[in-house]
Amino acid sequence: xxxxxxxxxxxxxxxxxxxxxxxxxxxxxxxxxxxxxxxxxxxxxxxxxxxxxxxxxxxxxxxxxxxxxxxxxxxxxxxxxxxxxxxxxxxxxxxxxxxxxxxxxxxxxxxxxxxxxxxxxxxxxxxxxxxxxxxxxxxxxxxxxxxxxxxxxxxxxxxxxxxxxxxxxxxxxxxxxxxxxxxxxxxxxxxxxxxxxxxxxxxxxxxxxxxxxxxxxxxxxxxxxxxxxxxxxxxxxxxxxxxxxxxxxxxxxxxxxxxxxxxxxxxxxxxxxxxxxxxxxxxxxxxxxxxxxxxxxxxxxxxxxxxxxxxxxxxxxxxxxxxxxxxxxxxxxxxxxxxxxxxxxxxxxxxxxxxxxxxxxxxxxxxxxxxxxxxxxxxxxxxxxxxxxxxxxxxxxxxxxxxxxxxxxxxxxxxxxxxxxxxxxxxxxxxxxxxxxxxxxxxxxxxxxxxxxxxxxxxxxxxxxxxxxxxxxxxxxxxxxxxxxxxxxxxxxxxxxxxxxxxxxxxxxxxxxxxxxxxxxxxxxxxxxxxxxxxxxxxxxxxxxxxxxxxxxxxxxxxxxxxx
Amino acid sequence: xxxxxxxxxxxxxxxxxxxxxxxxxxxxxxxxxxxxxxxxxxxxxxxxxxxxxxxxxxxxxxxxxxxxxxxxxxxxxxxxxxxxxxxxxxxxxxxxxxxxxxxxxxxxxxxxxxxxxxxxxxxxxxxxxxxxxxxxxxxxxxxxxxxxxxxxxxxxxxxxxxxxxxxxxxxxxxxxxxxxxxxxxxxxxxxxxxxxxxxxxxxxxxxxxxxxxxxxxxxxxxxxxxxxxxxxxxxxxxxxxxxxxxxxxxxxxxxxxxxxxxxxxxxxxxxxxxxxxxxxxxxxxxxxxxxxxxxxxxxxxxxxxxxxx
Numbered sequence: 001x002x003x004x005x006x007x008x009x010x011x012x013x014x015x016x017x018x019x020x021x022x023x024x025x026x027x028x029x030x031x032x033x034x035x036x037x038x039x040x041x042x043x044x045x046x047x048x049x050x051x052x053x054x055x056x057x058x059x060x061x062x063x064x065x066x067x068x069x070x071x072x073x074x075x076x077x078x079x080x081x082x083x084x085x086x087x088x089x090x091x092x093x094x095x096x097x098x099x100x101x102x103x104x105x106x107x108x109x110x111x112x113x114x115x116x117x118x119x120x121x122x123x124x125x126x127x128x129x130x131x132x133x134x135x136x137x138x139x140x141x142x143x144x145x146x147x148x149x150x151x152x153x154x155x156x157x158x159x160x161x162x163x164x165x166x167x168x169x170x171x172x173x174x175x176x177x178x179x180x181x182x183x184x185x186x187x188x189x190x191x192x193x194x195x196x197x198x199x200x201x202x203x204x205x206x207x208x209x210x211x212x213x214x215x216x217x218x219x220x221x222x223x224x225x226x227x228x229x230x231x232x233x234x235x236x237x238x239x240x241x242x243x244x245x246x247x248x249x250x251x252x253x254x255x256x257x258x259x260x261x262x263x264x265x266x267x268x269x270x271x272x273x274x275x276x277x278x279x280x281x282x283x284x285x286x287x288x289x290x291x292x293x294x295x296x297x298x299x300x301x302x303x304x305x306x307x308x309x310x311x312x313x314x315x316x317x318x319x320x321x322x323x324x325x326x327x328x329x330x331x332x333x334x335x336x337x338x339x340x341x342x343x344x345x346x347x348x349x350x351x352x353x354x355x356x357x358x359x360x361x362x363x364x365x366x367x368x369x370x371x372x373x374x375x376x377x378x379x380x381x382x383x384x385x386x387x388x389x390x391x392x393x394x395x396x397x398x399x400x401x402x403x404x405x406x407x408x409x410x411x412x413x414x415x416x417x418x419x420x421x422x423x424x425x426x427x428x429x430x431x432x433x434x435x436x437x438x439x440x441x442x443x444x445x446x447x448x449x450x451x452x453x454x455x456x457x458x459x460x461x462x463x464x465x466x467x468x469x470x471x472x473x474x475x476x477x478x479x480x481x482x483x484x485x486x487x488x489x490x491x492x493x494x495x496x497x498x499x500x501x502x503x504x505x506x507x508x509x510x511x512x513x514x515x516x517x518x519x520x521x522x523x524x525x526x527x528x529x530x531x532x533x534x535x536x537x538x539x540x541x542x543x544x545x546x547x548x549x550x551x552x553x554x555x556x557x558x559x560x561x562x563x564x
Numbered sequence: 565x566x567x568x569x570x571x572x573x574x575x576x577x578x579x580x581x582x583x584x585x586x587x588x589x590x591x592x593x594x595x596x597x598x599x600x601x602x603x604x605x606x607x608x609x610x611x612x613x614x615x616x617x618x619x620x621x622x623x624x625x626x627x628x629x630x631x632x633x634x635x636x637x638x639x640x641x642x643x644x645x646x647x648x649x650x651x652x653x654x655x656x657x658x659x660x661x662x663x664x665x666x667x668x669x670x671x672x673x674x675x676x677x678x679x680x681x682x683x684x685x686x687x688x689x690x691x692x693x694x695x696x697x698x699x700x701x702x703x704x705x706x707x708x709x710x711x712x713x714x715x716x717x718x719x720x721x722x723x724x725x726x727x728x729x730x731x732x733x734x735x736x737x738x739x740x741x742x743x744x745x746x747x748x749x750x751x752x753x754x755x756x757x758x759x760x761x762x763x764x765x766x767x768x769x770x771x772x773x774x775x776x777x778x779x780x781x782x783x784x785x786x787x788x789x790x791x792x793x794x795x796x797x798x799x800x801x802x803x804x805x806x807x808x809x810x811x812x813x814x815x816x817x818x819x820x821x822x823x824x825x826x827x828x829x830x831x832x833x834x835x836x837x838x839x840x841x842x843x844x845x846x847x848x849x850x851x852x853x854x855x856x857x858x859x860x861x862x863x864x865x866x867x868x869x870x871x872x873x
Binding site for chain 1: 595597599608609612613615616642644645646647648652653656657712715716719720723726727728729730811814815816817819823824830831832
């Protein structure tokens with residue numbers, strides 16, 4: 001009798017928990033109704049222009065020269081300003097610079113005039129010397145900036161020599177001709193130099209202030225100077241989980257900044273972020289990737305979804321005997337149902353990738369997307385995959401192939417990897433995949449040391465040019481790490497980096513890069529592209545003018561308006 | 565007593581030294597580099613960075629430097645948070661975690677002990693079953709499920725409490741309850757078992773025979789004697805609660821140390837791994853000492869100074 005009471009209690013609690021779980025799905029319709037109502041109201045500015053934003057991490061540093069983080073870049077883009085910045089359509093527009101640069105004949109020397117009315121938050125004018133100082137500080141080996149040399153070597157004149165101690169810091173290719181004129185000398189013509197200069201590493205720093213503060217510089221919000229649309233009024237340093245930006249009335253374009261205040265808080269749990277959003281405690285959430293959370297908001301106008309230039313692929317290490325065989329590689333690349341992967345497994349708006357250079361990332365002279373003027377390759381085809389598989393097995397004399405597959409240990413990554421294993425093993429008889437799920441850092445270490453057969457990897461751009469995705473695959477390249485080598489490909493990349501980088505060769509350069517992409521995928525099947533990732537985040541529909549970017553900072557807040 | 569404590573402190577220092585050494589060498593076995601995007605950098609550049617943080621020296625030399633600095637109170641600077649001294653990071657982050665842990669501990673111990681006592685006194689009645697049920701649920705369902713459910717129903721749906729963040733007392737309520745579930749269940753189960761045993765012992769029968777009231781019996785005689793095992797488990801549990809819970813801190817956006825510790829391991833932030841681990845070890849040995857001293861207060865039969873009894 002007593003036992004049965006207890007079990008009754010247990011059953012009751014189970015029923016209760018099922019009921020609770022079922023309740024969780026009720027949000028969808030609510031969101032829609034809310035959205036429809038909002039769409040009908042007129043767009044008048046709200047009285048309070050204050051924004052609450054959740055970010056998924058702390059700001060590692062507010063010293064623009066030391067930064068290598070996307071969140072950092074986003075903050076610099078808000079509180080500081082370089083020569084140029086990206087507008088909402090990813091076009092380069094002048095910031096501190098007065099207009100676009102003037103070039104010499106071979107496009108290796110840029111002369112840039114600066115605006116005369118831009119100010120630091122301590123009242124000092126922003127001058128050409130501030131740029132020279134920041135750039136020299138970034139390349140100086142004493143500073144040990146992680147990104148300074150990475151961004152300047154081979155691009156800015158003498159940067160490589162300075163790092164290798166063959167030139168002095170003062171020899172760097174940036175000179176102040178007067179207080180408001182900069183002369184930048186490049187090591188080689190760079191077709192994408194204008195968008196390159198929007199990156200926060202190239203921002204100015206006030207020499208007097210930085211030297212005065214010494215070790216305390218960028219320690220917290222009180223030890224920083226601002227020259228951007230906002231000022232940081234609260235930030236206790238890199239471990240702070242909350243910070244506040246307020247409008248900078250001294251910004252040269254302050255009349256076009258409507259927001260008065262942005263409150264940032266760190267929330268690392270995606271479902272909790274979504275909850276805070278639903279409860280009205282946040283206007284913008286961090287990026288959310290989990291299909292389970294996104295499904296709660298599918299179709300709601302709270303959900304902002306856009307493609308980012310982040311391409312994910314299966315790297316095939318040619319150190320492995322089977323993967324050395326082109327037919328086996330091609331079989332693997334064709335065997336995975338990518339459509340099912342993006343629609344059913346990821347279910348976050350990501351798209352099938354049959355390419356290396358992502359969609360919506362770069363445009364040619366006529367404004368046409370790189371992807372729209374070339375083909376796609378290695379489309380899913382299981383029948384063909386089987387044929388190549390048999391051919392490959394015959395050529396290598398193998399009966400079965402067992403491969404080690406290195407993937408990441410997040411939930412999303414694990415389901416993706418399990419799906420790919422299943423697809424490969426079912427389509428290619430005799431294939432055996434052993435998945436090893438490891439943390440991010442270890443995945444990178446395994447890739448670097450080439451200890452894998454298959455590796456799920458991705459790449460995001462460092463600058464706005466197809467080259468950031470294409471030069472990965474040159475023989476012995478620092479990020480190849482799959483022992484791929486094709487001299488013809490190397491030649492094309494070299495040409496695009498040198499002869500074709502000269503003025504007037506833009507069209508030929510573009511064609512060359514497209515040809516190089518075809519070699520890696522269509523001819524060599526060296527890489528199995530899978531999907532291009534989508535960003536998903538929740539944003540209050542009353543927040544208008546939120547701009548997101550394809551490289552450098554994630555977002556711009558300065559054009560945001562909050563409507564009633 | 566003083567001699568005993570001195571002896572214990574010497575042991576504590578030895579323990580800490582061993583913990584620090586073990587952590588140091590184990591940590592160096594974690595593959596990967598502490599720098600973001602390290603693989604993108606040129607070799608010259610990599611060397612500059614390694615030099616700056618003293619990572620080019622052989623591991624024993626690094627170990628020696630670290631131990632010398634540690635004795636001086638310098639735990640180094642964090643890699644992930646540019647130039648932030650580890651001590652500063654620990655000081656900033658340990659507060660919320662410790663507060664949350666203490667609150668959860670106090671709430672958990674009180675509720676747990678009450679539940680356990682009730683269950684034992686009303687053995688085999690519905691009160692007993694309810695208390696046992698709560699204990700079983702608290703132990704078997706992970707705290708993040710409670711946290712998630714409470715956040716959704718109490719904060720989002722009902723709007724009674726804030727969803728997340730760390731701005732005042734009302735922000736601590738939900739995480740405290742979520743975190744308290746485990747100590748509640750532990751305390752309740754231990755308390756019930758011990759109470760049942762104590763209540764059946766001869767001296768309780770004697771007290772009853774002498775005509776002591778049942779309140780007097782349960783509080784003065786039974787409870788005090790049954791507390792020993794509870795104190796034993798709650799001590800170390802208090803440390804693990806105070807050093808932060810990764811999931812609870814993440815879900816409620818608490819700027820604590822638990823989340824930071826896990827992250828520092830994932831990104832190979834060596835100085836932070838070391839610093840946090842040493843801090844945990846210090847807390848642990850101190851609490852163990854306190855627990856041992858408490859034994860003597862709760863049960864005078866236990867003589868900690870030894871020998872003289």
